[in-house]
Amino acid sequence: MNYRYTRRYAGKLQAVIFDWAGTVVDFGSFAPTQVLIDALAGFGIDVHLAEARVPMGLAKWDHIRALGDMPQVAARWQTRYGRAMSNGDVDAVYEAFMPLQVARVGQYSQLIPGALETIAVLRAQGIRIGSCSGYPRIVMDTLLPIARERGYSPDCTIATDDLPAGGRPGPWMALENVNRLAIADVAACVKVDDTVPGIAEGLAAGMWTIGLSASGNEVGLTHEEWTALSPAEQAARRAPAEAKLYAAGAHFVVDSIADLPAVIDEINARLARGERP
Structure with a gap:
């Protein structure tokens, strides 16, 4: 039965x-976006606020990866470094981003x-x-x-x-x-x-x-x-x-x-x- x-x-x-x-x-x-813009600026990559907002909601490493995969941002990275953004590059941006985020999260x-x-x-x-x-x-x-x-x-x-x-x-x-x-x-x-x-x-x-x-x-x-x-x-x-x-x-x-x-x-x-x- x-x-x-x-x-x-x-x-x-x-x-x-x-x-x-x-x-x-x-x-x-603003805390997750503006700080990420500042971190990428340290790598010589200009990212607009509207671009930084597109992957919002993801974990921050994934956010950086998704941002780097956006055609316009990928093109800027390619022009700057002569290659596509690798996962190792994402790690480096993330490591630069984290101390800034910790220091400034309360501000926002x-x-x-x-x-x-x-x-x-x-x-x-x-x-x-x-x-x-x-x-x-x-x-x-x-x-x-x-x-x-x-x-x-x-x-x-x-x-x-x-x-x-x-x-x-x-x-x-x-x-x-x-x-x-x-x-x-x-x-x-x-x-x-x-x-x-x-x-x-x-x-x-x-x-x-x-x-x-x-x-x-x-x-x-x-x-x-x-x-x-x-x-x-x-x-x-x-x-x-x-x-x-x-x-x-x-x-x-x-x-x-x-x-x-x-x-x-x-x-x-x-x-x-x-x-x-």
Whole structure:
């Protein structure tokens, strides 16, 4: 006799797993990009901010590799060195990049407006706060105490080099949060991120996903620059960011972490109706 076991989670959300830069800290996600531009400048390679943003969300070594594989950047490296960028060259750039990133991550990592208020709302609902990042552990060990001083202390933080399986767009960092936070079902989790690899990570882990457009890498403005725009200008900058995140599979896209509570309520309502991610 064949038995078929089915189970559909219909409880409330138990955890929200946040990215870091562009999501909870660093409006516009400048720390990973500007520092990488400066590191490559030390090798005589000029990279524009828009180019540096293209692979955002990947682990930093992978980010450098992807950037070096972009045709226009590859051409500059070829002109400068007479050969293609090798993995050894990526190692050298990474080794130059890391000390700069550690030294300057706090400079860029102010909390995004509304972050503490939103996290307080989530905690009041009994929701655990997880996190993961494209930053390696050496950077997270610098950033965590800075964030704590500024009022943000997640229940779990996984860095991109903490796990042997690797980082985004794979599901492993998000799933390690599930493991460490002892969450009963991945459908009870939400992954919040401002990048395509971060959305892919959440989907691969079987979670609800929320993309952040205005505060993140896709718009790429400081908070001051964003708020100085007119509503029409904001709409024009927001639209391609929203489209890209929805195309990546995000279930919802909002401007920033400040807009999260209403979406959490909507997901809880969907779960109560028996829906899954």
